[in-house]
Amino acid sequence: MARDQLVVLNALDVAKTQLYHFTAIVIAGMGFFTDAYDLFSISLVTKLLGRIYYTKPGAPKPGTLPPNVAAAVNGVALCGTLAGQLFFGWLGDKLGRKKVYGLTLILMVLCSIASGLSFGSSANGTIATLCFFRFWLGFGIGGDYPLSATIMSEYANKKTRGAFIAAVFAMQGFGILAGGIVALIVSSAFDHAFKTPTYHENPAASLAPQADYIWRIILMFGAVPAGLTFYWRMKMPETARYTALVAKNARQAASDMSKVLNVEIEVEEDKKDIFTAINWIPPAANMNAIHEVFRIAKAQTLIALCSTVPGYWFTVALIDHLGRFFIQMMGFFFMTVFMFALAIPYNHWTLKPNRIGFVVMYSLTFFFANFGPNATTFVVPAEIFPARLRSTCHGISAAAGKAGAIIGAFGFLYAAQSTDPSKTDAGYPPGIGVKWSLIVLGVVNFFGMLFTLLVPEANGKSLEELSGENADENDGEKQASV
Numbered sequence: 001m002a003r004d005q006l007v008v009l010n011a012l013d014v015a016k017t018q019l020y021h022f023t024a025i026v027i028a029g030m031g032f033f034t035d036a037y038d039l040f041s042i043s044l045v046t047k048l049l050g051r052i053y054y055t056k057p058g059a060p061k062p063g064t065l066p067p068n069v070a071a072a073v074n075g076v077a078l079c080g081t082l083a084g085q086l087f088f089g090w091l092g093d094k095l096g097r098k099k100v101y102g103l104t105l106i107l108m109v110l111c112s113i114a115s116g117l118s119f120g121s122s123a124n125g126t127i128a129t130l131c132f133f134r135f136w137l138g139f140g141i142g143g144d145y146p147l148s149a150t151i152m153s154e155y156a157n158k159k160t161r162g163a164f165i166a167a168v169f170a171m172q173g174f175g176i177l178a179g180g181i182v183a184l185i186v187s188s189a190f191d192h193a194f195k196t197p198t199y200h201e202n203p204a205a206s207l208a209p210q211a212d213y214i215w216r217i218i219l220m221f222g223a224v225p226a227g228l229t230f231y232w233r234m235k236m237p238e239t240a241r242y243t244a245l246v247a248k249n250a251r252q253a254a255s256d257m258s259k260v261l262n263v264e265i266e267v268e269e270d271k272k273d274i275f276t277a278i279n280w281i282p283p284a285a286n287m288n289a290i291h292e293v294f295r296i297a298k299a300q301t302l303i304a305l306c307s308t309v310p311g312y313w314f315t316v317a318l319i320d321h322l323g324r325f326f327i328q329m330m331g332f333f334f335m336t337v338f339m340f341a342l343a344i345p346y347n348h349w350t351l352k353p354n355r356i357g358f359v360v361m362y363s364l365t366f367f368f369a370n371f372g373p374n375a376t377t378f379v380v381p382a383e384i385f386p387a388r389l390r391s392t393c394h395g396i397s398a399a400a401g402k403a404g405a406i407i408g409a410f411g412f413l414y415a416a417q418s419t420d421p422s423k424t425d426a427g428y429p430p431g432i433g434v435k436w437s438l439i440v441l442g443v444v445n446f447f448g449m450l451f452t453l454l455v456p457e458a459n460g461k462s463l464e465e466l467s468g469e470n471a472d473e474n475d476g477e478k479q480a481s482v
Contacts, residue, residue: 017160025164027236028152029171030229031144034108036175037182038115038137038222039077040304043272044183044297045215046073051207051289052215053123062199062206062284066427067413069127075409076131077138082402084142089395092147093388096247097154098238101147105230107140109223116220137222142402146395149382153390154239158462162319162379169378170312173370175225177309180301182221186214187294196288206288214293245387245469272296307363311370323459324376325452331372332448338365339442346435373448376455377401383458386467412437 046065055063065073084104092100114133120126148168156164194208243253284292319327342349342361349358381397382390417424417431424430431437458466 017157021156021160021164023232024152024155024236025167025171027229027232028148029168030225031104031108031141031148032169032171033175033178034112034222034226035081035141035144036172037179037225038108038112038134038141038219040176040300041179041183041218041222042074042077042134044179044293044300045218046070047272047284047296048211048215048289048293049073049127051292052212053126055203055207057204059203060285061426062203062289064284064426065127067425069124071410071413072131073127073134074413075406077134077141078402078406078409080135080138080140081142081145082138082399082406084139085145085395085399085402086142087139087395088143089146089392089398091143092150092391092395093246096238096242097147097151097391098236100143101151101233101236102230104140104143104147105226105233108137108144108226109230111137111140112223112226113220115222116216116218118216142395142398145378145398146391149378149394149398150391151236151239153382153463154241154387158460160320161383161463162324162459163316165379165382166312166316166319166375169375170309170316170370173304173309173312176304177301178225179218180297180304183218183293183297184301186217187290187297190214191290191294194290196290198286198288198291200285208288208290211289214290241387241463272299303359303363303366307365307367308370311367311372312375314367314371315375319375319379320459323457324380325455325457327371328373328376328380328455329449329452331368331370331374331376332445332452334368335365335372336442336445336449338362338368339438339445343435343438343442346438373452380455380458383463384456384466386469387463390467415440 050064050070051062053063054065054069064070088100088104111133115130115137118126118130118133120129149165152165152168153161190208190210190213194210196202196206196208199206238247240253244250287295315327338361342358342365348354349361377397381394385393414428415431415437416434417428419430419433421430432440456466463469
């Protein structure tokens with residue numbers, strides 16, 4: 001049996017790059033496209049939700065989500081993602097990758113639609129319903145992290161494995177870009193159809209009743225890309241490495257791979273506050289509700305187009321040449337440099353003549369996050385663990401990363417508030433300010449550099465070399481032959 005396994009695994013390691021590899025990237029990557037779209041798009045509509053459900057008549061400024069509500073709306077999907085990463089990672093090792101793969105996609109499609117259909121008899125009721133469905137949306141998204149990474153790593157050949165796994169993860173960039181584009185199109189269409197004054201000019205008229213459709217359409221659109229790939233996910237065979245190494249059926253593994261790969265085998269995965277702070281986006285009172293969505297989407301789409309998306313694809317192009325360790329260390333280094341460069345002279349960047357420089361530096365931070373640890377911490381866990389634990393361990397690794405995202409999502413809302421109580425957003429206590437929040441992030445990035453020293457280099461090695469699998473069987477065969 002061990003010899004049969006080796007034949008299958010060696011054939012996969014040396015197989016030429018083929019059309020099905022790219023098909024698998026798209027199929028697996030749609031989960032990450034949806035992940036990024038949903039987690040990004042909620043940040044585009046939170047200001048609108050505040051205007052619709054929490055504006056008080058006669059208030060000098062439009063309503064905003066209360067701190068606890070804003071934290072829940074922004075963070076509940078991340079909590080679901082963390083739980084999903086752990087649960088589906090474990091389930092993928094128990095039942096197989098293919099059996100679990102369809103469940104995560106169905107959950108994402110249904111909960112994306114349900115999020116846009118959230119209703120209630122009161123503002124809090126509507127938001128509670130939205131948070132409920134976004135938790136389960138995140139739960140499904142979380143399952144896609146370990147399963148997509150594991151499936152792509154187990155399909156790929158040894159030479160291009162890093163680029164293929166990174167390409168799956170890089171679909172997040174297109175999801176972020178799509179979120180901004182959809183928000184721009186929807187808000188622009190409503191802005192042209194329903195002309196309204198700014199809040200400063202006429203508070204009541206600044207919010208068109210039809211604006212309630214905007215956030216619902218944007219959130220529901222997340223179901224479209226995921227739904228389009230459902231059929232192809234169901235057509236994917238179980239990975240040969242799972243079938244051979246975990247299910248112990250090398251003959252079935254060879255049969256499955258022969259159907260999809262051309263190989264012969266003979267057997268025996270709230271930024272808006274920053275922009276407002278540097279005066280890149282006008283105060284809320286100087287915009288109507290729909291135009292505010294448009295301006296936020298425009299700013300974040302520009303960041304995604306110029307830095308986030310290129311960062312992902314630089315990783316795809318260079319990861320199998322530069323190696324995982326180098327890219328991760330380089331990314332953390334430049335993130336540390338740019339965070340301190342933004343934070344230390346922060347008052348300089350808030351001046352109007354200097355705000356473009358701030359945006360450039362801020363964009364470079366995102367570029368090196370994605371041409372760096374954001375991508376490598378997705379790739380490496382899919383490579384270094386044995387097949388019987390690969391999905392589970394990737395889920396734990398991804399959940400650890402998502403825990404950091406949750407801390408950031410909840411913590412930054414509070415920490416970035418002004419130290420002056422009179423200048424904080426409504427409902428928030430004083431914080432440490434944007435400057436010190438950026439310094440804290442810079443320190444975190446520096447520690448990321450130190451921990452990178454513990455990361456093994458997986459470039460150019462087979463999955464079995466990295467995990468030590470088949471070593472015992474090979475030693476036993478050598479002794480038996482002697």
